[in-house]
Amino acid sequence: MGIERDVLEFIIVSPYEQRAAVAAAKERFENYLSNRFPGYGFKVGPFAPVGDEDEFCVLPLMNFLGDDGKSYMCTPPKRWLLQDIANACREFDYKSLRSFAA
Numbered sequence: 001m002g003i004e005r006d007v008l009e010f011i012i013v014s015p016y017e018q019r020a021a022v023a024a025a026k027e028r029f030e031n032y033l034s035n036r037f038p039g040y041g042f043k044v045g046p047f048a049p050v051g052d053e054d055e056f057c058v059l060p061l062m063n064f065l066g067d068d069g070k071s072y073m074c075t076p077p078k079r080w081l082l083q084d085i086a087n088a089c090r091e092f093d094y095k096s097l098r099s100f101a102a
Contacts, residue, residue: 005064007074009041012089013057021094029092036088056089058082 012033014022022029026044033042045059060082062074 005072005074007060007062007077008039009043009061010085011043011045011059011061012085013045013059014089015054015056017054018094025092025094029089029094032092033085033088037085056086058085058089 012029022044029044030042034040060074060077062076063071064074066072
């Protein structure tokens with residue numbers, strides 16, 4: 001009997017050129033994504049050399065602890081969901097004062 005669970009949390013890594021703007025709007029950006037994708041959590045990570053340096057990198061948190069205290073892997077998210085999240089990241093207005101520009 002396996003334990004199955006969908007990915008519910010993601011780490012977002014910004015492109016190198018946008019790291020300062022993303023860091024300055026971190027809380028607003030995380031709220032924007034949470035409102036755009038209800039039921040999922042988002043954390044903006046520090047810049048890291050992952051993925052394409054011109055694109056947002058969406059990293060799903062794939063593990064969780066079961067009731068038995070053991071670590072399990074989540075069911076991988078669908079590619080379309082990862083792409084939708086990356087698209088939403090590109091659409092976010094970092095300079096706007098609107099709190100939840102969805």
